[in-house]
Amino acid sequence: MSWITEFPQLSRSELLTVRKTLDEAYREFSRSHGEAIENFFDPLLAFLVWIENLLISTPWWLVIAIILAITHFAARSLKLTIGVGISLFLIGFFGMWEDTMSTLSIITVCTILSIVLGVPIGIAMAKSNRIQAIVTPILDVMQTMPAFVYLIPVVMLLGIGKIPGVIAVVIYAIPPVIRLTNLGIRLVDKEVLEAADAYGVTSWQRLWNVQLPLAMPNIMAGVNQTIMMALAMVVIASMIGVKGLGQPVLQSITNQYFTQGLLNGSAIVVLAIIFDRVSQAYAKRSQRHMGGRHD
Template structure:
Protein backbone atom coordinates (compact mmCIF):
# COMPACT_ATOMS: atom_id res chain seq x y z
CA UNK A 1 0.00 0.00 0.00
CA UNK A 2 1.00 3.60 -0.54
CA UNK A 3 2.39 5.19 2.68
CA UNK A 4 -0.29 7.04 4.66
CA UNK A 5 2.18 9.77 5.58
CA UNK A 6 2.59 10.75 1.92
CA UNK A 7 -1.11 10.93 1.12
CA UNK A 8 -2.65 14.31 0.40
CA UNK A 9 -6.31 15.05 -0.27
CA UNK A 10 -7.54 18.06 -2.22
CA UNK A 11 -11.14 17.40 -1.20
CA UNK A 12 -11.35 19.71 1.82
CA UNK A 13 -9.59 22.76 0.28
CA UNK A 14 -11.83 22.57 -2.79
CA UNK A 15 -14.98 22.09 -0.72
CA UNK A 16 -14.01 25.05 1.48
CA UNK A 17 -13.36 27.22 -1.57
CA UNK A 18 -16.75 26.36 -3.08
CA UNK A 19 -18.44 26.99 0.27
CA UNK A 20 -16.77 30.41 0.52
CA UNK A 21 -18.03 31.27 -2.95
CA UNK A 22 -21.58 30.29 -2.00
CA UNK A 23 -21.51 32.26 1.27
CA UNK A 24 -19.73 35.40 0.05
CA UNK A 25 -20.92 35.68 -3.54
CA UNK A 26 -24.23 33.84 -3.48
CA UNK A 27 -26.16 36.93 -4.58
CA UNK A 28 -23.96 37.32 -7.66
CA UNK A 29 -24.48 33.70 -8.67
CA UNK A 30 -28.21 34.14 -8.09
CA UNK A 31 -28.27 37.16 -10.42
CA UNK A 32 -26.32 35.28 -13.11
CA UNK A 33 -28.66 32.34 -12.72
CA UNK A 34 -31.68 34.61 -13.14
CA UNK A 35 -30.37 36.08 -16.41
CA UNK A 36 -29.54 32.66 -17.86
CA UNK A 37 -32.87 31.21 -16.76
CA UNK A 38 -34.89 34.06 -18.27
CA UNK A 39 -33.01 33.73 -21.56
CA UNK A 40 -33.59 29.99 -21.63
CA UNK A 41 -37.28 30.37 -20.80
CA UNK A 42 -37.69 32.90 -23.63
CA UNK A 43 -36.10 30.51 -26.16
CA UNK A 44 -38.08 27.60 -24.75
CA UNK A 45 -41.30 29.61 -24.98
CA UNK A 46 -40.55 30.29 -28.64
CA UNK A 47 -39.84 26.65 -29.53
CA UNK A 48 -42.74 25.26 -27.51
CA UNK A 49 -45.13 27.99 -28.62
CA UNK A 50 -44.61 27.62 -32.35
CA UNK A 51 -46.80 24.93 -33.96
CA UNK A 52 -45.15 21.82 -35.34
CA UNK A 53 -46.24 22.66 -38.90
CA UNK A 54 -44.03 25.76 -38.76
CA UNK A 55 -40.98 24.22 -37.03
CA UNK A 56 -40.74 21.17 -39.31
CA UNK A 57 -40.74 23.23 -42.57
CA UNK A 58 -38.24 25.66 -40.96
CA UNK A 59 -35.85 22.78 -40.30
CA UNK A 60 -36.46 21.46 -43.83
CA UNK A 61 -35.51 24.85 -45.27
CA UNK A 62 -32.43 24.92 -43.03
CA UNK A 63 -31.53 21.42 -44.24
CA UNK A 64 -31.91 22.48 -47.87
CA UNK A 65 -29.77 25.57 -47.29
CA UNK A 66 -27.01 23.41 -45.83
CA UNK A 67 -27.10 20.59 -48.40
CA UNK A 68 -28.85 22.01 -51.49
CA UNK A 69 -30.61 18.65 -51.86
CA UNK A 70 -34.36 18.12 -51.69
CA UNK A 71 -34.00 14.50 -50.55
CA UNK A 72 -32.16 15.47 -47.37
CA UNK A 73 -34.77 18.12 -46.59
CA UNK A 74 -37.53 15.54 -46.94
CA UNK A 75 -35.68 13.08 -44.68
CA UNK A 76 -35.31 15.80 -42.03
CA UNK A 77 -39.03 16.51 -42.22
CA UNK A 78 -39.89 12.82 -41.88
CA UNK A 79 -37.55 12.35 -38.90
CA UNK A 80 -39.04 15.31 -37.04
CA UNK A 81 -42.54 14.07 -37.85
CA UNK A 82 -41.59 10.74 -36.27
CA UNK A 83 -40.56 12.60 -33.11
CA UNK A 84 -44.05 14.07 -32.93
CA UNK A 85 -45.69 10.72 -33.60
CA UNK A 86 -43.77 9.19 -30.67
CA UNK A 87 -45.25 11.85 -28.37
CA UNK A 88 -41.84 13.47 -27.79
CA UNK A 89 -42.45 16.85 -29.42
CA UNK A 90 -42.62 18.99 -26.27
CA UNK A 91 -39.64 17.23 -24.67
CA UNK A 92 -37.68 17.67 -27.91
CA UNK A 93 -38.40 21.41 -27.95
CA UNK A 94 -37.13 21.66 -24.37
CA UNK A 95 -33.94 19.83 -25.34
CA UNK A 96 -33.46 22.01 -28.43
CA UNK A 97 -33.87 25.15 -26.29
CA UNK A 98 -31.17 24.03 -23.89
CA UNK A 99 -28.86 23.08 -26.77
CA UNK A 100 -29.39 26.40 -28.57
CA UNK A 101 -28.46 28.39 -25.47
CA UNK A 102 -25.48 26.14 -24.67
CA UNK A 103 -24.23 26.24 -28.29
CA UNK A 104 -24.56 30.03 -28.61
CA UNK A 105 -22.79 30.52 -25.27
CA UNK A 106 -20.06 28.10 -26.39
CA UNK A 107 -19.58 30.14 -29.58
CA UNK A 108 -19.38 33.41 -27.63
CA UNK A 109 -16.78 31.88 -25.30
CA UNK A 110 -14.98 29.45 -27.60
CA UNK A 111 -14.29 31.44 -30.77
CA UNK A 112 -12.61 34.44 -29.03
CA UNK A 113 -10.52 32.12 -26.85
CA UNK A 114 -9.55 30.10 -29.94
CA UNK A 115 -8.47 33.31 -31.68
CA UNK A 116 -6.45 34.37 -28.63
CA UNK A 117 -4.74 30.97 -28.46
CA UNK A 118 -3.87 31.16 -32.16
CA UNK A 119 -2.33 34.61 -31.68
CA UNK A 120 -0.37 33.98 -28.47
CA UNK A 121 1.99 31.08 -27.92
CA UNK A 122 2.07 31.76 -24.16
CA UNK A 123 -1.73 31.70 -23.82
CA UNK A 124 -1.81 28.54 -25.93
CA UNK A 125 0.69 26.73 -23.70
CA UNK A 126 -1.39 27.61 -20.63
CA UNK A 127 -4.83 26.94 -22.13
CA UNK A 128 -4.28 23.59 -23.85
CA UNK A 129 -3.69 21.63 -20.60
CA UNK A 130 -6.87 23.18 -19.20
CA UNK A 131 -8.78 22.01 -22.28
CA UNK A 132 -7.30 18.53 -21.83
CA UNK A 133 -8.69 18.43 -18.29
CA UNK A 134 -12.10 19.73 -19.43
CA UNK A 135 -12.37 17.05 -22.11
CA UNK A 136 -11.16 14.10 -20.01
CA UNK A 137 -12.90 14.90 -16.74
CA UNK A 138 -16.06 12.76 -16.30
CA UNK A 139 -19.12 14.83 -17.13
CA UNK A 140 -20.75 14.01 -13.78
CA UNK A 141 -17.98 15.94 -12.00
CA UNK A 142 -19.14 19.22 -13.61
CA UNK A 143 -22.58 18.82 -12.09
CA UNK A 144 -21.36 18.97 -8.47
CA UNK A 145 -19.98 22.56 -8.37
CA UNK A 146 -22.75 23.71 -10.75
CA UNK A 147 -25.39 22.43 -8.31
CA UNK A 148 -23.62 23.95 -5.30
CA UNK A 149 -23.37 27.38 -6.92
CA UNK A 150 -26.67 27.52 -8.83
CA UNK A 151 -28.89 24.86 -7.26
CA UNK A 152 -30.98 22.33 -9.16
CA UNK A 153 -32.62 23.03 -12.51
CA UNK A 154 -31.84 24.16 -16.00
CA UNK A 155 -29.12 26.74 -15.23
CA UNK A 156 -26.49 24.37 -13.77
CA UNK A 157 -27.31 21.93 -16.56
CA UNK A 158 -26.53 24.59 -19.19
CA UNK A 159 -23.30 25.64 -17.46
CA UNK A 160 -22.10 22.05 -17.09
CA UNK A 161 -22.95 21.44 -20.75
CA UNK A 162 -20.96 24.50 -21.84
CA UNK A 163 -17.89 23.42 -19.86
CA UNK A 164 -18.08 19.95 -21.37
CA UNK A 165 -18.84 21.02 -24.96
CA UNK A 166 -16.75 24.15 -25.58
CA UNK A 167 -13.20 22.65 -25.85
CA UNK A 168 -13.59 21.27 -29.42
CA UNK A 169 -14.69 24.69 -30.68
CA UNK A 170 -11.71 26.37 -29.02
CA UNK A 171 -9.25 23.82 -30.41
CA UNK A 172 -10.60 23.89 -33.97
CA UNK A 173 -10.83 27.69 -34.04
CA UNK A 174 -7.17 27.80 -33.04
CA UNK A 175 -6.30 25.15 -35.62
CA UNK A 176 -8.26 26.83 -38.42
CA UNK A 177 -6.59 30.21 -37.91
CA UNK A 178 -3.11 28.71 -37.66
CA UNK A 179 -3.69 26.73 -40.88
CA UNK A 180 -4.41 29.85 -42.94
CA UNK A 181 -1.70 30.23 -45.57
CA UNK A 182 0.95 32.66 -44.28
CA UNK A 183 1.46 34.02 -47.78
CA UNK A 184 -2.18 35.11 -47.88
CA UNK A 185 -1.79 36.87 -44.54
CA UNK A 186 1.45 38.53 -45.70
CA UNK A 187 -0.27 39.71 -48.88
CA UNK A 188 -3.06 41.27 -46.81
CA UNK A 189 -0.45 43.00 -44.65
CA UNK A 190 1.33 44.26 -47.76
CA UNK A 191 -1.91 45.92 -48.87
CA UNK A 192 -2.02 47.78 -45.56
CA UNK A 193 -4.53 45.65 -43.70
CA UNK A 194 -4.67 46.16 -39.94
CA UNK A 195 -4.54 43.11 -37.62
CA UNK A 196 -8.30 43.41 -37.03
CA UNK A 197 -9.01 43.67 -40.78
CA UNK A 198 -6.80 40.67 -41.53
CA UNK A 199 -8.47 38.62 -38.80
CA UNK A 200 -12.03 39.48 -39.82
CA UNK A 201 -11.52 39.67 -43.57
CA UNK A 202 -8.95 36.93 -44.23
CA UNK A 203 -8.24 34.53 -41.38
CA UNK A 204 -11.74 33.90 -40.01
CA UNK A 205 -13.37 33.41 -43.45
CA UNK A 206 -10.62 30.98 -44.52
CA UNK A 207 -10.83 29.19 -41.17
CA UNK A 208 -14.64 29.04 -41.44
CA UNK A 209 -14.91 25.35 -42.46
CA UNK A 210 -12.69 24.24 -39.56
CA UNK A 211 -14.62 26.44 -37.12
CA UNK A 212 -17.86 24.93 -38.40
CA UNK A 213 -16.42 21.47 -37.74
CA UNK A 214 -15.69 22.61 -34.19
CA UNK A 215 -19.25 23.87 -33.81
CA UNK A 216 -20.52 20.53 -35.06
CA UNK A 217 -18.51 18.70 -32.41
CA UNK A 218 -19.66 21.13 -29.72
CA UNK A 219 -23.32 20.51 -30.60
CA UNK A 220 -22.81 16.75 -30.54
CA UNK A 221 -21.06 16.89 -27.16
CA UNK A 222 -23.79 19.16 -25.79
CA UNK A 223 -26.38 16.61 -26.91
CA UNK A 224 -24.42 13.84 -25.18
CA UNK A 225 -24.92 15.73 -21.91
CA UNK A 226 -28.72 15.68 -22.22
CA UNK A 227 -29.25 12.53 -20.15
CA UNK A 228 -26.63 13.50 -17.58
CA UNK A 229 -28.09 17.00 -17.18
CA UNK A 230 -31.56 15.54 -16.65
CA UNK A 231 -30.32 14.19 -13.31
CA UNK A 232 -30.28 17.75 -11.94
CA UNK A 233 -33.59 18.87 -13.42
CA UNK A 234 -32.79 19.84 -17.01
CA UNK A 235 -35.88 18.00 -18.30
CA UNK A 236 -36.33 17.33 -22.02
CA UNK A 237 -35.56 14.04 -23.76
CA UNK A 238 -32.97 13.12 -21.15
CA UNK A 239 -35.70 13.05 -18.51
CA UNK A 240 -37.60 10.50 -20.60
CA UNK A 241 -34.54 8.23 -20.73
CA UNK A 242 -33.84 8.75 -17.02
CA UNK A 243 -37.42 7.88 -16.10
CA UNK A 244 -37.15 4.74 -18.21
CA UNK A 245 -34.01 3.74 -16.31
CA UNK A 246 -35.55 4.44 -12.90
CA UNK A 247 -38.73 2.49 -13.62
CA UNK A 248 -37.09 -0.23 -15.75
CA UNK A 249 -39.44 0.81 -18.56
CA UNK A 250 -37.45 -0.27 -21.63
CA UNK A 251 -39.98 1.10 -24.11
CA UNK A 252 -40.07 4.54 -22.51
CA UNK A 253 -36.28 4.75 -22.39
CA UNK A 254 -36.02 3.58 -25.99
CA UNK A 255 -38.49 6.22 -27.16
CA UNK A 256 -36.42 8.94 -25.50
CA UNK A 257 -33.25 7.47 -26.96
CA UNK A 258 -34.76 7.46 -30.46
CA UNK A 259 -35.69 11.12 -30.04
CA UNK A 260 -32.12 12.00 -29.01
CA UNK A 261 -30.70 10.05 -31.97
CA UNK A 262 -33.03 11.82 -34.42
CA UNK A 263 -32.06 15.26 -33.11
CA UNK A 264 -28.38 14.27 -33.25
CA UNK A 265 -28.68 13.11 -36.87
CA UNK A 266 -30.56 16.23 -37.97
CA UNK A 267 -28.22 18.72 -36.27
CA UNK A 268 -25.09 16.80 -37.25
CA UNK A 269 -25.98 16.64 -40.94
CA UNK A 270 -27.12 20.27 -41.08
CA UNK A 271 -23.95 21.63 -39.45
CA UNK A 272 -21.78 19.33 -41.57
CA UNK A 273 -23.59 20.61 -44.65
CA UNK A 274 -22.90 24.23 -43.75
CA UNK A 275 -19.25 23.34 -43.08
CA UNK A 276 -18.95 21.65 -46.48
CA UNK A 277 -20.66 24.62 -48.13
CA UNK A 278 -18.10 26.97 -46.53
CA UNK A 279 -15.27 24.70 -47.72
CA UNK A 280 -16.53 24.72 -51.31
CA UNK A 281 -17.07 28.48 -51.14
CA UNK A 282 -13.51 29.01 -49.85
CA UNK A 283 -12.00 26.76 -52.53
CA UNK A 284 -13.88 28.48 -55.34
CA UNK A 285 -13.06 31.86 -53.87
Protein backbone atom coordinates in the same frame (compact mmCIF):
# COMPACT_ATOMS: atom_id res chain seq x y z
CA MET B 1 12.61 0.15 4.99
CA SER B 2 8.83 0.05 4.71
CA TRP B 3 8.86 3.35 2.83
CA ILE B 4 10.43 1.51 -0.13
CA THR B 5 7.52 -0.91 -0.54
CA GLU B 6 4.67 1.26 0.73
CA PHE B 7 3.67 4.45 -1.01
CA PRO B 8 4.00 7.50 1.29
CA GLN B 9 0.60 9.06 1.90
CA LEU B 10 -1.42 11.07 4.34
CA SER B 11 -3.03 9.28 7.21
CA ARG B 12 -6.80 8.82 7.14
CA SER B 13 -7.34 11.55 9.73
CA GLU B 14 -5.08 14.00 7.87
CA LEU B 15 -6.80 13.26 4.57
CA LEU B 16 -10.20 13.75 6.22
CA THR B 17 -9.04 17.10 7.61
CA VAL B 18 -7.92 18.27 4.15
CA ARG B 19 -11.24 17.24 2.61
CA LYS B 20 -13.27 18.95 5.31
CA THR B 21 -11.23 22.13 4.96
CA LEU B 22 -11.75 22.27 1.20
CA ASP B 23 -15.45 21.39 1.45
CA GLU B 24 -16.07 24.06 4.09
CA ALA B 25 -14.21 26.65 2.02
CA TYR B 26 -16.38 25.90 -1.03
CA ARG B 27 -19.58 25.92 1.04
CA GLU B 28 -18.60 29.28 2.53
CA PHE B 29 -17.93 30.64 -0.96
CA SER B 30 -21.30 29.32 -2.10
CA ARG B 31 -23.14 30.92 0.83
CA SER B 32 -21.34 34.24 0.35
CA HIS B 33 -21.51 34.60 -3.43
CA GLY B 34 -24.18 32.12 -4.58
CA GLU B 35 -26.98 34.68 -4.74
CA ALA B 36 -24.86 37.19 -6.65
CA ILE B 37 -23.87 34.52 -9.16
CA GLU B 38 -27.51 33.48 -9.59
CA ASN B 39 -28.47 37.11 -10.26
CA PHE B 40 -25.68 37.34 -12.82
CA PHE B 41 -27.18 34.42 -14.76
CA ASP B 42 -30.79 35.72 -14.60
CA PRO B 43 -30.65 37.20 -18.16
CA LEU B 44 -29.42 33.85 -19.48
CA LEU B 45 -32.25 32.05 -17.69
CA ALA B 46 -34.79 34.50 -19.12
CA PHE B 47 -33.37 33.97 -22.62
CA LEU B 48 -33.50 30.18 -22.25
CA VAL B 49 -37.08 30.24 -20.92
CA TRP B 50 -38.13 32.56 -23.76
CA ILE B 51 -36.69 30.27 -26.44
CA GLU B 52 -38.23 27.19 -24.81
CA ASN B 53 -41.67 28.80 -24.52
CA LEU B 54 -41.42 30.08 -28.09
CA LEU B 55 -40.64 26.63 -29.49
CA ILE B 56 -43.32 24.89 -27.43
CA SER B 57 -46.06 27.47 -28.10
CA THR B 58 -45.38 27.76 -31.83
CA PRO B 59 -47.52 25.38 -33.95
CA TRP B 60 -45.64 22.19 -34.72
CA TRP B 61 -46.08 22.53 -38.47
CA LEU B 62 -44.54 26.02 -38.40
CA VAL B 63 -41.54 24.84 -36.37
CA ILE B 64 -40.97 21.97 -38.81
CA ALA B 65 -41.31 24.35 -41.77
CA ILE B 66 -38.71 26.74 -40.30
CA ILE B 67 -36.28 23.88 -39.54
CA LEU B 68 -36.74 22.51 -43.06
CA ALA B 69 -36.06 25.97 -44.53
CA ILE B 70 -32.87 26.27 -42.47
CA THR B 71 -31.84 22.74 -43.47
CA HIS B 72 -32.37 23.38 -47.17
CA PHE B 73 -30.57 26.74 -47.02
CA ALA B 74 -27.58 25.22 -45.22
CA ALA B 75 -27.29 21.91 -47.08
CA ARG B 76 -29.09 22.48 -50.40
CA SER B 77 -30.01 18.80 -50.32
CA LEU B 78 -33.58 17.73 -51.07
CA LYS B 79 -33.03 14.23 -49.66
CA LEU B 80 -31.69 15.61 -46.37
CA THR B 81 -34.54 18.11 -46.11
CA ILE B 82 -37.17 15.41 -46.65
CA GLY B 83 -35.44 13.12 -44.15
CA VAL B 84 -35.39 15.85 -41.51
CA GLY B 85 -39.09 16.55 -42.08
CA ILE B 86 -40.06 12.88 -41.73
CA SER B 87 -37.92 12.47 -38.59
CA LEU B 88 -39.43 15.51 -36.87
CA PHE B 89 -42.95 14.38 -37.76
CA LEU B 90 -42.30 10.94 -36.25
CA ILE B 91 -40.95 12.55 -33.07
CA GLY B 92 -44.23 14.42 -32.66
CA PHE B 93 -46.29 11.43 -33.71
CA PHE B 94 -44.85 9.36 -30.85
CA GLY B 95 -45.61 12.07 -28.29
CA MET B 96 -42.10 13.47 -27.74
CA TRP B 97 -42.56 16.89 -29.33
CA GLU B 98 -42.55 19.04 -26.17
CA ASP B 99 -39.52 17.29 -24.67
CA THR B 100 -37.74 17.61 -28.00
CA MET B 101 -38.41 21.35 -28.11
CA SER B 102 -37.07 21.71 -24.55
CA THR B 103 -33.92 19.83 -25.54
CA LEU B 104 -33.61 21.88 -28.73
CA SER B 105 -33.82 25.13 -26.75
CA ILE B 106 -31.07 23.98 -24.35
CA ILE B 107 -28.82 22.83 -27.19
CA THR B 108 -29.40 26.11 -29.05
CA VAL B 109 -28.48 28.25 -26.03
CA CYS B 110 -25.47 26.07 -25.17
CA THR B 111 -24.21 26.18 -28.76
CA ILE B 112 -24.58 29.97 -28.94
CA LEU B 113 -22.72 30.34 -25.63
CA SER B 114 -19.99 27.95 -26.75
CA ILE B 115 -19.48 29.89 -29.99
CA VAL B 116 -19.56 33.31 -28.31
CA LEU B 117 -17.04 32.21 -25.67
CA GLY B 118 -15.04 29.62 -27.60
CA VAL B 119 -14.25 31.40 -30.87
CA PRO B 120 -12.63 34.47 -29.20
CA ILE B 121 -10.59 32.16 -26.94
CA GLY B 122 -9.49 30.16 -29.99
CA ILE B 123 -8.53 33.38 -31.79
CA ALA B 124 -6.51 34.51 -28.76
CA MET B 125 -4.75 31.12 -28.68
CA ALA B 126 -3.90 31.43 -32.37
CA LYS B 127 -2.47 34.91 -31.84
CA SER B 128 -0.34 34.07 -28.80
CA ASN B 129 1.72 30.98 -28.05
CA ARG B 130 1.72 31.95 -24.39
CA ILE B 131 -2.08 31.94 -24.22
CA GLN B 132 -2.12 28.61 -26.06
CA ALA B 133 0.32 27.15 -23.52
CA ILE B 134 -1.96 28.29 -20.67
CA VAL B 135 -5.32 27.28 -22.16
CA THR B 136 -4.34 23.91 -23.67
CA PRO B 137 -3.85 22.10 -20.31
CA ILE B 138 -7.16 23.52 -19.10
CA LEU B 139 -8.88 22.11 -22.20
CA ASP B 140 -7.16 18.77 -21.63
CA VAL B 141 -8.61 18.61 -18.12
CA MET B 142 -12.07 19.67 -19.35
CA GLN B 143 -12.11 16.93 -21.99
CA THR B 144 -10.83 14.14 -19.76
CA MET B 145 -12.82 14.93 -16.62
CA PRO B 146 -15.81 12.55 -16.17
CA ALA B 147 -19.04 14.30 -17.10
CA PHE B 148 -20.66 13.65 -13.71
CA VAL B 149 -17.91 15.60 -11.95
CA TYR B 150 -19.03 18.83 -13.63
CA LEU B 151 -22.37 18.60 -11.85
CA ILE B 152 -20.93 18.61 -8.31
CA PRO B 153 -19.57 22.19 -8.01
CA VAL B 154 -22.34 23.65 -10.18
CA VAL B 155 -25.12 22.09 -8.07
CA MET B 156 -23.41 23.08 -4.81
CA LEU B 157 -23.17 26.66 -6.03
CA LEU B 158 -26.45 27.17 -7.90
CA GLY B 159 -28.67 24.25 -6.86
CA ILE B 160 -30.67 22.32 -9.43
CA GLY B 161 -32.41 23.76 -12.47
CA LYS B 162 -31.86 24.99 -16.00
CA ILE B 163 -28.88 27.30 -15.47
CA PRO B 164 -26.70 24.75 -13.63
CA GLY B 165 -27.46 22.31 -16.43
CA VAL B 166 -26.55 24.85 -19.12
CA ILE B 167 -23.27 25.71 -17.36
CA ALA B 168 -22.33 22.04 -17.02
CA VAL B 169 -23.17 21.36 -20.67
CA VAL B 170 -21.16 24.37 -21.90
CA ILE B 171 -18.10 23.42 -19.82
CA TYR B 172 -18.28 19.88 -21.18
CA ALA B 173 -18.93 20.85 -24.82
CA ILE B 174 -16.87 24.00 -25.44
CA PRO B 175 -13.33 22.54 -25.89
CA PRO B 176 -13.76 21.38 -29.54
CA VAL B 177 -14.77 24.80 -30.86
CA ILE B 178 -11.84 26.42 -29.02
CA ARG B 179 -9.30 23.89 -30.28
CA LEU B 180 -10.48 23.87 -33.89
CA THR B 181 -10.76 27.66 -34.08
CA ASN B 182 -7.15 27.87 -32.94
CA LEU B 183 -6.11 25.14 -35.37
CA GLY B 184 -8.00 26.64 -38.31
CA ILE B 185 -6.45 30.08 -37.92
CA ARG B 186 -2.95 28.65 -37.47
CA LEU B 187 -3.34 26.57 -40.65
CA VAL B 188 -4.06 29.60 -42.85
CA ASP B 189 -1.39 29.80 -45.54
CA LYS B 190 1.34 32.29 -44.60
CA GLU B 191 1.62 33.40 -48.23
CA VAL B 192 -2.01 34.48 -48.13
CA LEU B 193 -1.34 36.48 -44.97
CA GLU B 194 1.72 38.08 -46.56
CA ALA B 195 -0.36 39.05 -49.59
CA ALA B 196 -2.97 40.61 -47.30
CA ASP B 197 -0.26 42.54 -45.44
CA ALA B 198 1.07 43.78 -48.78
CA TYR B 199 -2.28 45.45 -49.40
CA GLY B 200 -1.90 47.32 -46.11
CA VAL B 201 -4.79 45.73 -44.23
CA THR B 202 -5.05 46.17 -40.48
CA SER B 203 -4.76 43.21 -38.11
CA TRP B 204 -8.54 43.31 -37.56
CA GLN B 205 -9.25 43.34 -41.31
CA ARG B 206 -6.82 40.47 -41.83
CA LEU B 207 -8.55 38.44 -39.11
CA TRP B 208 -12.10 39.22 -40.24
CA ASN B 209 -11.66 39.11 -44.04
CA VAL B 210 -8.89 36.52 -44.47
CA GLN B 211 -8.20 34.26 -41.50
CA LEU B 212 -11.72 33.58 -40.25
CA PRO B 213 -13.19 32.80 -43.71
CA LEU B 214 -10.31 30.44 -44.51
CA ALA B 215 -10.59 28.83 -41.07
CA MET B 216 -14.37 28.45 -41.32
CA PRO B 217 -14.36 24.72 -42.26
CA ASN B 218 -12.37 23.94 -39.12
CA ILE B 219 -14.52 26.24 -37.00
CA MET B 220 -17.68 24.57 -38.31
CA ALA B 221 -16.18 21.18 -37.50
CA GLY B 222 -15.62 22.44 -33.95
CA VAL B 223 -19.21 23.68 -33.74
CA ASN B 224 -20.38 20.29 -34.99
CA GLN B 225 -18.43 18.45 -32.30
CA THR B 226 -19.64 20.89 -29.65
CA ILE B 227 -23.26 20.18 -30.58
CA MET B 228 -22.64 16.42 -30.45
CA MET B 229 -21.05 16.68 -27.00
CA ALA B 230 -23.88 18.91 -25.76
CA LEU B 231 -26.44 16.34 -26.86
CA ALA B 232 -24.44 13.61 -25.13
CA MET B 233 -24.56 15.67 -21.91
CA VAL B 234 -28.35 16.15 -22.04
CA VAL B 235 -29.14 12.85 -20.30
CA ILE B 236 -26.61 13.52 -17.55
CA ALA B 237 -27.87 17.08 -17.08
CA SER B 238 -31.39 15.71 -16.57
CA MET B 239 -30.18 14.46 -13.18
CA ILE B 240 -30.16 18.07 -11.94
CA GLY B 241 -33.59 19.02 -13.20
CA VAL B 242 -32.99 19.94 -16.84
CA LYS B 243 -36.19 19.22 -18.75
CA GLY B 244 -36.13 17.54 -22.12
CA LEU B 245 -35.53 14.16 -23.66
CA GLY B 246 -32.98 13.29 -20.99
CA GLN B 247 -35.53 13.00 -18.17
CA PRO B 248 -37.63 10.24 -19.80
CA VAL B 249 -34.42 8.36 -20.57
CA LEU B 250 -33.36 8.66 -16.93
CA GLN B 251 -36.81 7.52 -15.79
CA SER B 252 -36.65 4.53 -18.12
CA ILE B 253 -33.32 3.51 -16.56
CA THR B 254 -34.59 3.72 -12.99
CA ASN B 255 -37.97 2.09 -13.75
CA GLN B 256 -36.87 -0.30 -16.53
CA TYR B 257 -39.17 1.23 -19.16
CA PHE B 258 -37.49 -0.20 -22.25
CA THR B 259 -39.79 1.33 -24.88
CA GLN B 260 -39.76 4.80 -23.32
CA GLY B 261 -35.97 4.80 -23.17
CA LEU B 262 -35.68 3.50 -26.72
CA LEU B 263 -38.03 6.12 -28.18
CA ASN B 264 -36.58 9.10 -26.34
CA GLY B 265 -33.03 7.90 -26.95
CA SER B 266 -33.89 7.60 -30.63
CA ALA B 267 -35.19 11.18 -30.60
CA ILE B 268 -31.85 12.37 -29.20
CA VAL B 269 -30.09 10.41 -31.95
CA VAL B 270 -32.35 12.03 -34.56
CA LEU B 271 -31.48 15.51 -33.28
CA ALA B 272 -27.79 14.61 -33.31
CA ILE B 273 -27.99 13.34 -36.90
CA ILE B 274 -29.89 16.45 -38.03
CA PHE B 275 -27.36 18.82 -36.45
CA ASP B 276 -24.44 16.74 -37.70
CA ARG B 277 -25.59 16.41 -41.31
CA VAL B 278 -26.73 20.01 -41.65
CA SER B 279 -23.58 21.54 -40.15
CA GLN B 280 -21.29 19.25 -42.16
CA ALA B 281 -23.16 19.96 -45.38
CA TYR B 282 -22.97 23.71 -44.75
CA ALA B 283 -19.24 23.50 -44.01
CA LYS B 284 -18.55 21.51 -47.19
CA ARG B 285 -20.68 23.84 -49.30
CA SER B 286 -18.95 26.94 -47.92
CA GLN B 287 -15.56 25.33 -48.57
CA ARG B 288 -16.48 24.58 -52.20
CA HIS B 289 -17.74 28.16 -52.55
CA MET B 290 -14.41 29.51 -51.30
CA GLY B 291 -12.63 27.19 -53.70
CA GLY B 292 -14.39 28.83 -56.60
CA ARG B 293 -17.07 26.19 -57.24
CA HIS B 294 -20.61 27.39 -56.76
CA ASP B 295 -23.65 25.19 -56.31
